[in-house]
Amino acid sequence: MNFTELLGHVGIFGGAVIVSLALLSVFSVAMIIDKSRRFSSAFRESAKFKPEFKKFLHGGDVQNLVEAVRLHPNSYVAQVVSAGIVEYDGVAQRGGDPAASLELVTSALRDSISETLIQLKRGLGFLATIGSTAPFIGLFGTVVGIINAFRSIAATGSGGMSVVSGGIAEALVSTAMGIFVAIPAVVAFNHFTGKIETFHVEMNRASSQLVNRWFKIPELKGLDLEEAEVKASNVKKEGPAYATR
Numbered sequence: 001m002n003f004t005e006l007l008g009h010v011g012i013f014g015g016a017v018i019v020s021l022a023l024l025s026v027f028s029v030a031m032i033i034d035k036s037r038r039f040s041s042a043f044r045e046s047a048k049f050k051p052e053f054k055k056f057l058h059g060g061d062v063q064n065l066v067e068a069v070r071l072h073p074n075s076y077v078a079q080v081v082s083a084g085i086v087e088y089d090g091v092a093q094r095g096g097d098p099a100a101s102l103e104l105v106t107s108a109l110r111d112s113i114s115e116t117l118i119q120l121k122r123g124l125g126f127l128a129t130i131g132s133t134a135p136f137i138g139l140f141g142t143v144v145g146i147i148n149a150f151r152s153i154a155a156t157g158s159g160g161m162s163v164v165s166g167g168i169a170e171a172l173v174s175t176a177m178g179i180f181v182a183i184p185a186v187v188a189f190n191h192f193t194g195k196i197e198t199f200h201v202e203m204n205r206a207s208s209q210l211v212n213r214w215f216k217i218p219e220l221k222g223l224d225l226e227e228a229e230v231k232a233s234n235v236k237k238e239g240p241a242y243a244t245r
Contacts (some may be wrong), residue, residue, distance in 0.1 A: 009161065013141075013144050013148075013170075014141050014144060014145055014148075014169075014170030014171075014173065014174055015176075016142065017137060017138070017140065017144070017174050018173055018174060018177055019142035020137060021137055021138060021141075021174075021177040021178060021180075021181050022136060024130050024134060025177075025181045025183050025184075027126070027130070028126075028127060028130050028181065028184060028185045028188075030186070031126055031127055032184065032185075032188045034123070034230075035123060035124075035188070035192055036062070038074075039120075039192065039195055040072050040183070040242075041077060042075060042076050042199070043075045043195075044080070045072040045073075045074045046072070046073035046075040046076055046077045046078065046202070047077075048072060048200075049068055049069070049072040049075045049077055049078045049081075050077065050209075052064060052065055052068035053065065053068070053077065053081060053206065053209075054191050056213070057209055057210075057213050058129075058168070060177060062085070066085060069081060069085070076116050076199050076202070076203055077163060077202055077203060077206045079112060079115075080109060080112045080113055080116060080203045080206055080207055081206060081210060082112075083108050083111070083112030084105055084108060084109045084112070084207065084210045085106035086108070087104055087107075087109075087113065088101070088104050088105050088214060091104050091105065098151070100157075101215070102211070102215045105210075105211065105214065105215075106207075107213060108116070109210065109211070110207075113200070113203045113204065113207060115128075116199075116203065117196065117199075117203075119199060120196050120199060121196060124189055124192055124193065126191040127186075127188055127192075128185075128189050129191055130181065130182065130185040131182050131183075131185035131210050131230040132170045132182075132186075134178045134179075134181040134182040134185065135178045135182045136177050136178070137178055138177055138178015138181075138182075139174075139175065139178060141170065141171070141173075141174025141177075141178070142170075142171040142172075142175045143171075144170065144171075144174075145167045145168065145169070145170030145171030145173075146167060146168075146169035146171050146189035147167070147170070148165025148170060149168055149171070150167070151167075153230060155186070171206045184227045193242070203228050216222070
């Protein structure tokens with residue numbers, strides 16, 4: 001019995017379950033393709049944007065960085081950097097104090113990271129739902145198929161293959177379809193989740209580097225003061241020794 005003949009023995013309810021699983025499979029594949037294209041575009045544009053960002057971190061012109069942000073709108077790193085630039089320019093024009101400026105820029109960067117993560121995660125809940133529910137939908141069709149097989153046995157009073165083939169076919173096809181739909185959805189969800197974690201780390205790193213570029217972190221100030229004190233003490237120690245020569 002080939003697959004077409006097997007489907008021919010499926011009942012109405014089993015057919016409805018199989019059609020539902022087929023529609024979920026189509027939606028799942030469409031979502032996987034869409035997310036793959038979006039993630040690939042974001043990764044490529046971020047890879048092109050990073051060299052310009054590194055130039056700015058090493059003393060480059062901010063206008064070149066702004067132009068790079070404009071040329072790479074799909075870059076997740078560029079979106080975060082753009083939010084930081086806008087907030088920093090606004091604070092600078094208002095003439096805010098450095099402490100308030102640091103807090104406002106850091107807050108803007110955090111908000112931008114959160115918003116970018118929301119955009120990246122959009123649709124992943126749908127994949128997770130399909131991956132978790134498709135096997136149970138298939139199992140439901142399996143149970144109904146087995147029930148139909150026993151009902152056929154009860155109606156005919158015999159248990160021949162021709163009697164139970166419809167219910168068994170319905171059960172097997174439903175089980176196979178549920179697994180077939182769930183596996184790609186679960187694999188894609190885990191893959192995209194791992195990508196988002198990587199993107200999150202890169203956005204946090206870019207945010208920290210941008211803040212360090214514009215502001216002197218208090219911890220770094222303390223280290224500079226300690227170094228200055230050490231140098232001053234060394235100069236004082238060397239001074240009398242040099243005078244006696």
